[in-house]
Amino acid sequence: MAYRRNKTSDxxxxxRNCTLWPTTNVVEQSGKPTTGELCNQCRSKDSAGNCNR
Ligand SMILES: [Zn+2]
Incomplete structure (x- = not known):
């Protein structure tokens, strides 16, 4: 699973269906991030079962 953030955000x-999914200034990594925070919208999509990875 890929994690993404914008360079200007933690x-x-x-x-991928998060409305805030970064498409510019992208920092991507494959493992779970150890710094920063996870997006609330992504987490709620995940728990609702409609997170498009
Ligand atoms: Zn998100």
Whole structure:
């Protein structure tokens, strides 16, 4: 699973259908991030079962 954030943000996203999914200034990594925070929207999509990874 890929995690993405914008260079200007500490918030990591992991759902491609997140409305805040970064498409510019992207920092990407494959493992779970150890710094910053996970996006609340991604987390709620994940728990609702509609996170598009
Ligand atoms: Zn997100």
């Amino acid at each position: 918030t990591w996203h992991f759902c």
